[in-house]
Amino acid sequence: MKTGRRILKLLWILVSIVVVLVGWFIWSAHRVPIQRAARTxxxxxxxxxxxxxxxxxxxxxxNTAEAAQRICAMTNGSLLEIETQEPYPAAPMxxxxxxxxxxxxxxxxxKTALPDFAAYDVxxxxxxxWWSSIALPMLSLLSHSDFGGKTVIPFCTQGGxxxxxxxxxxxxxxxxxxxxGIAFSGVSKIAPSDLDQKISSWLSAIALKASRSP
Ligand SMILES: Cc1cc2nc3c(=O)[nH]c(=O)nc-3n(C[C@H](O)[C@H](O)[C@H](O)COP(=O)(O)O)c2cc1C
Known part of the structure; x- marks a missing residue:
């Protein structure tokens, strides 16, 4: 009798854990990703x-938005964020x-219309x-794009x-x-001034090369 009660109790605990886990996964699957509070x-x-x-x-x-904004400010460029029609779920889903x-x-x-690449020099x-490669929305953009011989400079942000x-x-x-191109690691953890320094050395090398090429 005592063993029966123990088994029931154990089953009850197991069922509760499964219900909580399933609920959490379903909830996170439908949650729109929350943007990290923008740093000033x-x-x-x-x-x-x-x-x-x-x-x-x-x-x-x-993270990539932050790097993009800084590159844009230093080059006096135009900024374009790519958005998907259906939002992706938040982590861990x-x-x-x-x-x-x-x-x-x-x-x-x-959701974002393709830009007119011909209107830009760079x-x-x-x-x-994402999983050791380019995030899928960017692959989507690339698969529909033709850069028509323009100078294209890739950058990524990553964990490691x-x-x-x-x-x-x-x-x-x-x-x-x-x-x-360049990879930025742990963008949210480094000081904006350090990120600027890294971007700056990269851009000055690009500008120097551009000034030397015919
Ligand atoms: C689905 C997914 C897969 C990831 N895979 C990798 C990876 O393979 N290598 C890595 O260094 N970081 C990986 N990361 C971490 C992100 O590249 C990193 O946090 C990045 O800065 C996020 O950029 P975002 O804030 O602009 O979305 C991954 C993140 C996600 C969400």
Whole structure:
């Protein structure tokens, strides 16, 4: 009798745990990602003249958006955020969904219209790293784009490593004249001034190269 009660109690605990876990997964699957509170944006002082610049980016939690804003401010460019028609779920479901969609090469439909790349001299393209590669919304943009011989400069934000991001980018960016890209790690944890420094050294190298090429 005592053993029976114990088994019942154990079953009850197990059922409760399963219900809580399932509920949490369903809830997080339908939750729209919450943007990290924006850090106060202090416009960087450095400026680089690269001609007419477009900075196009996708960002799920704000890191790539922050890098994009800073690049844009330093190059006096135009900023364009890529949005998907259907929002992705928040973490942890985002990890599962991104992995599944990546395995099935399932790219999302974009809400944002394709920009007119011909109107710019230089196009920066930024995306987070998802599962060691380019985030799916950016792959979606690339699959519909033709850069028509323009200078295209990729950048990514990541937790620890960029995997095949830049190799894949070189494969996917149709008719792009690629310039040296950059990866930013742990953007939310580094001081804005340090991020600016990193962007600044990168941009000055690009500007120098551009000034030397015919
Ligand atoms: C689905 C998913 C997969 C990720 N995979 C990687 C990865 O393979 N390597 C890595 O360094 N970071 C990975 N990250 C971390 C993000 O690249 C990093 O937090 C990035 O800065 C997020 O950019 P965002 O805030 O603009 O969305 C992943 C994040 C998500 C949501």
């Amino acid at each position: 944006f202090s416009a960087p002082a450095m400026r680089y003249d690269l001609g007419k610049v477009l900075v196009v980016y996708y960002s799920s939690t704000g 985002l990890f599962v969904r991104a992995k599944l969609d990546q395995s099935n090469s399932k790219y999302p439909v974009l 196009i920066f393209v930024g995306s987070p790293v 490593g960029s995997g095949d991001f830049f190799l894949r980018f070189a494969r996917e960016a149709r008719n792009a004249k690629l310039a040296e």
